[in-house]
Amino acid sequence: MRGAPLHPLRAALFGYRLALEHEGYRRLWLAAVISRTGDTINFAALPLFVLALTHSAPAVATTVFAEGVGLIAGGILAQSIVDRLPPRRLMVGVDLARAAAAGLMVALPSFATAVGVSLLLALGTASFAPLSNAVVPRLVPDRALPAANGLQWTAGVLLQMVAAPIGGVLVNVGAARLAFALNALSFLISGFILLGLPNLSRVQAEVTSAWRQLPELVRAIPRVSILPPLIAMQALAALAVGATSALLVVLARDAYGLNGTGYGLWLSAIAVGALVGPLLIPLVASIPAYRVVSGAYVIRGLGDAGLGLLNTGIGAGLLLGVYGFNTSSGIVTYQTMVQREVPAKVRGRAFALLDIVWQSGRLASIAVGAGLAASIGIRALFVLGGALLILSGFLGLISLSSVHRRR
Known part of the structure; x- marks a missing residue:
C-alpha cells in the first residue's frame, strides 16, 4: 500500500537532498553558485562603471549590444565543441578563459575594454551554459533532474538579490576594480572546483570534425x-x-x-x-x-x-x-x-x-x-x-x- 503523497515543500526538499547526494552534481552546483556570484557582481558593476566613465547612455547600450552579440556568437561556437570534447576539460578551460577576460577590466579599466570584455564573457557563458545543462543528467538519477535544475535556478535568483547590490556599491565607492577582480576570482575558484568532477567521456562515440557538428x-x-x-x-x-x-x-x-x-x-x-x-x-x-x-x-x-x-x-x-x-x-x-x-x-x-x-x-x-x-x-x-x-x-x-x- 502506498503512503500518502508528500507535501509539495517536503517533496521539493527531498528532491534537493537526492540531487546533492551525488558529489559530481554538488561540485557542478557549487561551481555555478560561485561563478554566478562574480557574474552578478559584474552585471551590476560594468554598466554603472561605463556610465560613470562616459556619461553616455549609448555607451552603456553598446556594452549590452556587445554582450548580445557574444551570446549569439558563443552559441554558434558551442555547436563545434560541447558534444565533441570531454565535459570536465572543456568547462575548466572555459572558466580559465573567462577569468583571464574578466581580469582585463582590472588591469585596463576603460570603455573599450568594457566592450571587449562584455563580448568575451558572453562568448564563454554561451559555451559553458549548454554544456552544464547537458551534463546534469549524467550526474544525477532521472527522478532527481527537476530538483537539480531547480537548485541551480534558485541559486541564480538568490544571487541576483544579494550580489547585484554589492556590484553597485563597489562602483559607487570608487572600487570598480575590486568588483571586476571578484568576478575574475570567481571563475578561477569555479574552475578549481570543477577539476574534481568525474572524468566523463565525450558523448560522441566517434569524434567528427568541429565543422561537421552544426550540420x-x-x-x-x-x-x-x-x-x-x-x-x-x-x-x-x-x-x-x-x-x-x-x-x-x-x-x-x-x-x-x-x-x-x-x-x-x-x-x-x-x-x-x-x-x-x-x-x-x-x-x-x-x-x-x-x-x-x-x-x-x-x-x-x-x-x-x-x-x-x-x-x-x-x-x-x-x-x-x-x-x-x-x-x-x-x-x-x-x-x-x-x-x-x-x-x-x-x-x-x-x-x-x-x-x-x-x-x-x-x-x-x-x-x-x-x-x-x-x-x-x-x-x-x-x-x-x-x-x-x-x-x-x-x-x-x-x-x-x-x-x-x-x-
Whole structure:
C-alpha cells in the first residue's frame, strides 16, 4: 500500500537532498553558485562603471549590444565543441578563459575594454551554459533532474538579490576594480572546483570534425521530435519578451507613475515569485511536461497583457509575483524536458541552438520594441507582447501534444 503523497515543500526538499547526494552534481552546483556570484557582481558593476566613465547612455547600450552579440556568437561556437570534447576539460578551460577576460577590466579599466570584455564573457557563458545543462543528467538519477535544475535556478535568483547590490556599491565607492577582480576570482575558484568532477567521456562515440557538428545537429532536428516545436516556441516567445523585459522600467514610470523605489518593489515581487516557483514542481509532476511549459508561456502572455491594461501599481506588482513563480517553474520543467527527451549525443548542441534562437529573437525584439513603444505606446506594446506569448504557448501545446500522441 502506498503512503500518502508528500507535501509539495517536503517533496521539493527531498528532491534537493537526492540531487546533492551525488558529489559530481554538488561540485557542478557549487561551481555555478560561485561563478554566478562574480557574474552578478559584474552585471551590476560594468554598466554603472561605463556610465560613470562616459556619461553616455549609448555607451552603456553598446556594452549590452556587445554582450548580445557574444551570446549569439558563443552559441554558434558551442555547436563545434560541447558534444565533441570531454565535459570536465572543456568547462575548466572555459572558466580559465573567462577569468583571464574578466581580469582585463582590472588591469585596463576603460570603455573599450568594457566592450571587449562584455563580448568575451558572453562568448564563454554561451559555451559553458549548454554544456552544464547537458551534463546534469549524467550526474544525477532521472527522478532527481527537476530538483537539480531547480537548485541551480534558485541559486541564480538568490544571487541576483544579494550580489547585484554589492556590484553597485563597489562602483559607487570608487572600487570598480575590486568588483571586476571578484568576478575574475570567481571563475578561477569555479574552475578549481570543477577539476574534481568525474572524468566523463565525450558523448560522441566517434569524434567528427568541429565543422561537421552544426550540420549534424541540423540533420538531427527532424529526428528529435520535440526540437522543431521548441524552436518555433522559443522564436515567438523571444520576440515577445525581449522588448517587454527591457522596457518594464518605462512601463513603471510612464504608465504607472512609479519612482525608482516602486520599480524596485516590482523587481522584488518577481524575485520572490521566482524563488517560490521551483517548490511548485512537485505539484505539476503528474502533468505532462509539454503542457506545463506551454501553459507557462500562456500565463506569462496573459500577465504581460494584464500589465498593459491594469491601472494600479499594487495590482501590477501582484501580477509580477505570479509571473515570477510561473516563469521559474516553467523554465525548470523546460530544461528537464530537453534533458530527458533529446539524445545525449546532441543534447549540448540542442541547448546551444535553443539559446541562439532565444538571444537572436531577444535582440531583434529590443531593437523593434523601442520604436513600437514610441509609435503605439508602452501599454499597447505589452498587450502585443502578451498576445505573441499566448500564441507561442498555444502553438507549443498543439504541436507538442501531436508529438506526444504519435509515441
